[in-house]
Amino acid sequence: MVVAAMDNGLTEKHDMTSRIAIFGAGSIGCFIGGKLLAAGNEVIFYGRPDLQIAVQTSGLRLTELEGNETLIPAEQITFSTDPAILSDADLILVTVKSRDTETAGRTIRDHCSHYPSVISLQNGIENTAILRRLLPGYKVTGGMVPFNILRMEQTVFHRGTEGTLILQESPETLPLQQALERAGLTTETHRDISSILWGKLLLNLNNAINALSGLPLRQQLAQQAYRRVLATCIRETLTVLRVANIRPAKTGKVIPNLLPLILTLPDPLFIKVAGAMLKMDDNARSSMWEDLQRGREPEVDYINGAVIRLGEKIGVATPANQTITRLMRAAHANGKGSPSLSAEKLQNYFN
Template sequence: MNESQSPTYLIYGAGAIGSVLGGFLHKINRSVTFAGRGSHLLAIKEQGLRITGIWGEHLVPPEEIDILSDPLNREKRYSTILLSVKSKDTETAAREAAELLAEDGIMVSIQNGLGNWETIARLVGEKRTVGARVIFGAEIPVPGLAKVTVNADDVLLGEPFCPVNRALLQTLKDDLRLSGIPARAVSKEEIWSALWGKVLYNCSLNPLGAILEVPYGRLGENEETRMIIRGIIEEIFLVCQALKVPLPYKGADDYYRFLLETQLPPTRDHRASMLQDILAKRKTEIEALNGAISRLARENEIPTPYNDLLTLLIKFKEKRESQGPGPQG
């Protein structure tokens, strides 16, 4: 990026998180284009984008909303693409978005789970791949409205493989901070550690909350569910040891205490995203979370019965909801 040029942002996957990021970047007069589908994108195109919640009230009027109308039109290239799609859609979305990325641009994974960074790097190159750890929560109560519900920590940005366009990475970090979204750039080791830290959190709570259909707080209050959570965590630490993944915790017991005492309280009323996906008849991200742990464990001959079982139960629940209720006895 030339020093005199401003970045051009493409939000590829304008769901809840993508809408918040795009709306806040627009607030500081950055060039932002939204790409997505469904009723939410149609609503923001016709009525504008409203953002509410813990970071205040904001409105992007419809006349200022720029929608990517034709993904196949490759005349315009974007310096920074924020890929904010479900892990199951990474391959398709990254392949499409790659055609819209400037030669010296960066594609930033704003996603949960394992394997996304490697997929993006395979499609756009390691020198254009940026990893992010996003740990604020958002939802879409009605189409056209994105609500920020919780923020557990800063957005972290890092280079998972090798140096990228540092000017663009620095500008993204500065733009997020200027817009009101806390953000930091971290080292390669720190961004991988942060990714696995979020995987620990998601694997411990998300599928269990979806299966039992209770908010996260209930999981921490119950002795039986705490035992399951502990088993999940112990298995993930065994996988991390085998893969030599650096984690900012002394061990499974240390993270278990951190989860219950620090991470759970502010998100006690949060509903699992997997449950929201299942109720909406969408596929969940189980394969990029507990399913990924099970696959990596098998490759390293590590037994992971807790993660295996949760993966199977979520898959059953996905199929049951998509097929409708069975015959009544």
């Protein structure tokens, strides 16, 4: 189904959420912001000059796993590279890469003296705490985006996996939850967002493995040898979390402690037992793969690196996550995109 945004909006305007700013209009920001805009919300985008030019020329095309499309003409999109555009936002969704969180916090502080609500929708564990430190007096909450968004072409953003978007339970997130639901994105709220983020991080440990493989997610996860590497990283992370007295929440179809066992099943049995984990289309790839292909620094230091730092703090070794981090850094330094490591070659680093 193709839905086109009209001049008068796709739906009746709602007053629950006023002016929403997307801070870091990349793949996640453009998709969520575009869905909110198409549903009749006032949305402004703040991002990079190259994407600004593309969006203001071609608009946005949002495609989804189920076949739905949303088309938003360029003239309906407000996109700026000037942070002054944030000055009258009522709600700011931070969707920058984790390495840019400190810059985002300082920028919001310098341009938003009216204390808008700030919600982090980023990968990683530490972003909300960083924003709270930099934004005293602001209402800062966190959230978790479960699905994969891949930038297919200049302004085509594709959701290739499914999942329920989770927001921290708070009065500040209620208007956003209602707006997201009207935009067709299923949501839940959770009181302990930290446990949700750790649960998501367990699944995100595959991001780097997918990037190193160079394969689409479905093809990579269908191979037991790649899954064995992922299971090793997850098992190691669960050990760290257990010693640190952190209990990761279930964010997917599988209880976290069962993930290593399920991942190491033979291929036919894994496909039968964990079919929901493979419910994605052939376009789905990890954001770290996209980072390598575009020459950007991948977020491995904020995913696997978070495990390493916690392990160092509590005295638990993390050789598997250190190996993955080292391989990703080398791939980025090489500047040639994914190294396309076979499953067997990747496993050799763990023997």
